[in-house]
Amino acid sequence: MATNSDPKQRFHRSFLDHVAVLQDQIEELKSISTVAGERQEAIDHILAGISKLQNNVADVADTTPAYDRKQYSETIKGLQEKLNDTTTALAPKSRFQFKRTVKHVDMGAPENDPRLLSGSFSRNQHEPVVSSGTPKPADETEDELKELPSERDYNAELSRPSASSIRKPSFSAAKTIGISNQIGLHIILPSSAAMATASGSLTDLTGCIVDMSIPTSQGHAFPGLAMRDIKKSLIVAGRVAGPVHITGISDSILVLVAHQVRIHDCKNVDIYLHCTSHPIIEDCSGMRFAPLPSCYMTEADKAAENQWDQVDDFKWLKAGHSPNWTTMSEAQILADEVWTTVVPGRPGASVTETLAKVGISPR
Numbered sequence: 001m002a003t004n005s006d007p008k009q010r011f012h013r014s015f016l017d018h019v020a021v022l023q024d025q026i027e028e029l030k031s032i033s034t035v036a037g038e039r040q041e042a043i044d045h046i047l048a049g050i051s052k053l054q055n056n057v058a059d060v061a062d063t064t065p066a067y068d069r070k071q072y073s074e075t076i077k078g079l080q081e082k083l084n085d086t087t088t089a090l091a092p093k094s095r096f097q098f099k100r101t102v103k104h105v106d107m108g109a110p111e112n113d114p115r116l117l118s119g120s121f122s123r124n125q126h127e128p129v130v131s132s133g134t135p136k137p138a139d140e141t142e143d144e145l146k147e148l149p150s151e152r153d154y155n156a157e158l159s160r161p162s163a164s165s166i167r168k169p170s171f172s173a174a175k176t177i178g179i180s181n182q183i184g185l186h187i188i189l190p191s192s193a194a195m196a197t198a199s200g201s202l203t204d205l206t207g208c209i210v211d212m213s214i215p216t217s218q219g220h221a222f223p224g225l226a227m228r229d230i231k232k233s234l235i236v237a238g239r240v241a242g243p244v245h246i247t248g249i250s251d252s253i254l255v256l257v258a259h260q261v262r263i264h265d266c267k268n269v270d271i272y273l274h275c276t277s278h279p280i281i282e283d284c285s286g287m288r289f290a291p292l293p294s295c296y297m298t299e300a301d302k303a304a305e306n307q308w309d310q311v312d313d314f315k316w317l318k319a320g321h322s323p324n325w326t327t328m329s330e331a332q333i334l335a336d337e338v339w340t341t342v343v344p345g346r347p348g349a350s351v352t353e354t355l356a357k358v359g360i361s362p363r
Contacts, residue, residue, distance in 0.1 A: 008068075010317050011060055015053070015072060018314060021262065021280065022049050022079055026086050028243060031223055032199070041226075043087060045245070050079050155180055158187065166345045171196040177212070177222075180204050186351045187211070188344070194220040200240075201226045205233050207362060209351055211343065212238040213255075213296060227254070232360055234343065236296075253358060255339075257292060257301060270328065273308040274301050282314040287325040288332070293339045334358060 025046050032039045057064075057072045064072070154169045159182065166186045171177055171193035179187065180203040187208065193215035200222040202210060208230075216222060216238030224242045227235065230249045237244070237256035244256060246263040255272040261279040263271075267286050273279065274292035281287055291308050292301065309327050316322035342357045352362050 007317075008064070011056075012068075014314065014317055015056070015075075017312065018049065018053050018056075019075055019079065022046060022053070023082070024243070024260070025049070026079070026082050028224065029086050030090060031242070039090075042245075043083070045247075046083055050076060050083070053079075154178075155182070158182055158185060165348075165350065169193070171215075176200065177215075178203075179210060182206075182208055184208065184351050185210075186345055186354065189215045191215055194218070197222050199224060200237075201228075202230060202235060202237075203228045205230045205235075207231070207351060207355065208233045208235075209343070209345075209354060210234070211236040214238075216240070217298075221257075225256075225258070232355070232362060234355060234358055234360060236343065251360065253360065255293065255296065257296070263287070271308075272334075274304075274306045275308055276304055276306070278307055278310045278312045280312050280314060281322075281325060284313075284315075285324050287311075288328045289325060290328040290333045293334070293336060295336055295339050 025042065029039060029042055029046075032042050034040070054076055057069070057076070061069060152173045154171060154174065155178070158167055158169060158179070166188055168188050168190050170190060172195065174193075174196040176199045177189070177193060177196045178201045180201070182205050184207045188211045191214050193212075197216055197220045200212070203226075210233070213236050221239035221241040223240075224244070225237060225240045226245045226247075227237070227249060228245075228247045230252055232250075233252045235252065235254050235256075237254060240256060240258040242258075243260040243262060244258045246254070246261065246266060248265050249269050250267045251269070253270045253272070257274040259275070260277050261271075261273065261275050263269075263279065263281045263284055266281070266284045269284075269286070270288045270290065271279075272290050272292055274297070279289070289308055289311060291306060311322075311325050313322035313324050316324060338358060342354060345354060355362065
């Protein structure tokens with residue numbers, strides 16, 4: 001009888017977990033904006049996930065029975081078809097052409113091993129093909145109109161020199177919150193940004209402090225949030241009703257409340273978390289988790305189960321605890337007074353000084 005230590009059983013469970021995550025990501029595409037290529041980035045991420053799943057099946061093909069290989073291949077084909085159907089529904093059919101593979105492929109056969117084929121599962125097989133010189137789809141045109149020069153460029157405003165050590169962009173003229181390409185800023189979003197929480201993204205930040213807790217409270221949580229390429233920063237992400245995608249973050253501290261958290265390619269990150277499902281990490285190291293600080297807790301948070309320490313490492317299939325993450329001890333957790341007096345910014349304190357108080361070195 002197979003036991004929990006059976007490699008085939010462990011792979012089967014891991015495979016099903018990956019499939020469930022990819023299915024959720026495909027379902028979420030319809031709620032992701034096309035502004036700044038966010039939806040295409042999400043599609044790329046799904047394509048990469050399916051490709052990785054395909055490679056994982058090929059890696060164990062020699063020890064997998066033919067029936068199981070067929071089931072795995074059929075499941076992957078189903079994911080490909082679901083992605084194609086979803087992207088087709090999200091775009092005008094007249095502008096796009098999708099290729100669909102319906103033939104069963106045995107991933108154990110050498111001629112079908114994606115590791116041996118050049119261009120295997122390329123984006124071109126699943127991306128919409130737009131004829132040159134033709135108008136863009138209506139939904140992309142509308143999103144671009146929102147970004148016309150007549151609209152306020154909050155990132156440009158944030159980049160300008162200021163006498164104040166703390167920036168408080170209102171985002172009152174925006175529908176979404178996107179902060180990107182900033183270095184050494186302390187940003188606190190005021191309550192006026194609550195009307196811009198249709199979606200959120202933080203990208204390419206270095207040595208920054210960003211606090212989005214105020215506008216995402218009182219029923220204005222982000223439906224989804226993406227954080228990418230952040231270094232040596234403190235991010236109080238606020239509340240997210242749906243999934244949070246965290247990619248390429250290093251030497252930073254994150255604070256957030258979310259329904260789902262998926263973390264990829266991160267290193268040396270402390271996460272103070274309230275999450276109602278298992279957090280997922282992949283290709284990460286040096287991850288430390290702690291419960292949400294009490295100053296950010298609501299009565300609803302206290303009533304809901306917090307699974308902050310039930311982390312699933314999709315790259316650790318061996319028996320025993322993954323070495324890529326751990327929980328923080330009481331001595332390692334920042335005191336409440338740090339969150340209430342230091343993080344909001346003290347008079348005259350620089351960003352570097354505030355980051356040092358929470359243990360983030362500029363070097």
